[in-house]
Amino acid sequence: MIRSMKTFSPFRALVALLVVSCRPTFDENDSEIDARRILAVVANPPDAKPGEIVKVTSLVVDPSGAIVTDARASFCNVRRSLDDSGPVNKLCLRETPTTHAPIDTVAGAALSNETCRLFGPDRPIAKAGEPAGRPVDPDATGGYYQPGLLSVVGANASIFEVRIRCGLIGATQENASEFERRYAVNTNPAFTVSMRQGDGSIVPVAEEVVAAANTDVSFVVGWNDCPVEGTCDGAERYVAYSETARALAAKREAIRLGWFTTEGSFANDRTGRDEGEIVTTSETRLR
Secondary structure: OEOOOEEEOHHHHHOOEEEEOOOOOOOOOOOEOOOOEEEEEEEEOOEEOOOOEEEEEEEEEOOOOOEEOOOEEEEEOOOOOOOOOOOOOHHHHOOOOOOEEEEEOOOEEEOOOOHHHHHOOOOOOOOOOOOOOOOOOOOOOOOEEEEEEEEOOOOOOEEEEEEEOOOOOOOOHHHHHHHHHHOOOOOOOOOEEEEEOOOOOEEEOOOOEEEOOOEOEEEEEEOOEOOOOOOOOOEOEEEEEEOOOOEEEEEEOOEEEEOOEOOOOEOOOEEEEOOOOOOOEEEEEEO
16 A cells, blocks of 8 residues: 555556567566666567668666666577577677677667578578578467567666567468468557546546555556557457468457556556457556
8 A cells, every 4th residue: 555645657657567469578576666677678660570670669767766768779689599498598698799789779770681590480591510400489479589688787687579570481372472461560559547546437647646545546557459450559450370270360469567666566567468358458456
């Protein structure tokens, strides 16, 4: 609970991470911001072709809720090796000129032309004296991902990912053509933040909220539902190719949210909606 009459900003220190993803990437951290932390990384566009420019922005805060602006982003262009137990090559965890490509804070950076060989379905080129590696398996949505590293002084570095758009492997010409016809470039979502009042009604949240002592405050995040085809800034519909079924399938994005605060704690600091839930809100309570 909030222990005294308190004015706080939900957009700065409360609703600090809002992520749309077909696979969640949250670390197992609690919601309290008691040290400088990287809370979110946003790629624009969120999926891109090899050679396409991608811009990266981040949300980094300190315990006072102040925004930190000196974060540095880079793409890691080292393929995961067989002896790596984590999701990326261990070399990606430390930026060096030979393993990483810096991302300019304004202009962004181009994905490597080899990104679909390094992190996607294209077979890697064999090194001298070694057999060619196997292609990367897609995730449950049919996606492949370029890893990146975000670093900032005084905080733990964070790995982020940009979905890469590669060709379909094993698809018939008919499926490949239909996939291209139905494919809509992914867009980042837009959200509304509201507060649930004691009578159950929901009102928009201003930039600051005043809460009485010893009261819980419930927040509701909303987003748009999207049409079957076309782009929108909500839970998008998309087409995926199944190598097992060798067929296309219509899917809907899941929404995952993380909640962070510099005051109190959340009843649930990870909320959201699964692909099959046709609901466009998610709620938690600050206590």
